[in-house]
Amino acid sequence: MKARRDVFQAIADPTRRAIIGLLAQQTLTLNTVAENFSMSQPAISKHMRILTECGLVIIVKQGRERHCTASFKALEEVAQWAEQYRRFWTDRLDTLEQLLNEEE
Amino acid sequence: MKARRDVFQAIADPTRRAIIGLLAQQTLTLNTVAENFSMSQPAISKHMRILTECGLVIIVKQGRERHCTASFKALEEVAQWAEQYRRFWTDRLDTLEQLLNEEE
DNA sequence: TATTTGCTAAACCAAACGGTTATACATACT
DNA sequence: AGTATGTATAACCGTTTGGTTTAGCAAATA
Numbered sequence: 365m366k367a368r369r370d371v372f373q374a375i376a377d378p379t380r381r382a383i384i385g386l387l388a389q390q391t392l393t394l395n396t397v398a399e400n401f402s403m404s405q406p407a408i409s410k411h412m413r414i415l416t417e418c419g420l421v422i423i424v425k426q427g428r429e430r431h432c433t434a435s436f437k438a439l440e441e442v443a444q445w446a447e448q449y450r451r452f453w454t455d456r457l458d459t460l461e462q463l464l465n466e467e468e
Numbered sequence: 469m470k471a472r473r474d475v476f477q478a479i480a481d482p483t484r485r486a487i488i489g490l491l492a493q494q495t496l497t498l499n500t501v502a503e504n505f506s507m508s509q510p511a512i513s514k515h516m517r518i519l520t521e522c523g524l525v526i527i528v529k530q531g532r533e534r535h536c537t538a539s540f541k542a543l544e545e546v547a548q549w550a551e552q553y554r555r556f557w558t559d560r561l562d563t564l565e566q567l568l569n570e571e572e
Numbered sequence: 573t574a575t576t577t578g579c580t581a582a583a584c585c586a587a588a589c590g591g592t593t594a595t596a597c598a599t600a601c602t
Numbered sequence: 603a604g605t606a607t608g609t610a611t612a613a614c615c616g617t618t619t620g621g622t623t624t625a626g627c628a629a630a631t632a
Contacts, residue, residue, distance in 0.1 A: 376480035377590080381549070388553060395608060407591055409610065428599040428608045436557040443550035445485070446543045449492060453540040481620080499578060511621055513580065532578045532629040 369418035371438045372445075379403075380411050384420060387434035394423075394430040473522035475542045476549075483507075484515050488524060491538035498527075498534040 375381055379401060386392065386400055398408040412432060415421035419438040424431045479485055483505060490496065490504060502512040516536060519525035523542040528535045 370480075370482070372485070373480045376474075376477045378474075381476070388556065404592065405609070430609065434556070436553040439550045439553050440557055443547060443554065446547035446550060449540040449543050450547065452492065452538070453544055508622065534579065
């Protein structure tokens with residue numbers, strides 16, 4: 365049964381975003397990932413669990429090692445959510461601009 | 469002095485994303501926003517504070533009312549972060565696809 | 573002036589978060 | 603067989619989160 369974590373919540377943590385950045389370059393074992401951070405292996409294990417629960421990382425067991433691969437499909441939801449508002453922030457007649465101009 | 473909240477953390481909460489969705493359509497007073505949710509007005513006040521601290525909402529005092537306007541510029545960071553990985557998830561030879569195919 | 577309205581602030585609370593250390597365990601090495 | 607390695611799990615802990623209720627206050631209304 366999948367916990368079906370929210371991807372928005374998963375990427376809220378800077379360490380997890382950094383893990384995704386690392387894994388974007390190459391698949392790494394859990395320990396190798398952990399070496400890139402100044403925190404314990406169990407801490408990284410926990411982050412990795414959250415990332416897998418929302419589908420951002422896939423773990424393949426290979427012997428005693430865990431090969432972690434980033435899976436970016438889940439980021440589509442995030443990109444789309446943010447992008448739907450793009451017209452607002454690229455529009456020069458944006459309400460924000462108006463407000464700022466009034467106050468300056 | 470701005471608290472400079474992390475926008476990723478701000479949008480992690482579904483209620484806050486819903487507030488942004490509401491304000492994308494029109495500027496609303498704090499109370500009007502609160503009426504759209506099944507929680508107390510102080511709770512919405514707190515969410516609104518977080519949203520303003522990271523620049524996602526701008527509040528203009530008008531008499532005793534607070535007019536809340538969404539400001540989407542801060543979402544650019546989110547969109548760009550997610551989009552940098554787009555090539556990975558649109559690529560059919562994506563590593564995820566490979567992994568899934570191997571397992572099925 | 574008294575009352576209502578819109579909102580903030582304070583105090584509180586349970587649950588979740590993000591980390592730790594210690595332990596356990598399966599796999600690989602000698 | 604014994605040891606070392608890679609990882610998971612459990613127990614624990616302080617802080618943060620997301621909500622509540624109550625009280626307070628300034629602005630609008632009667």
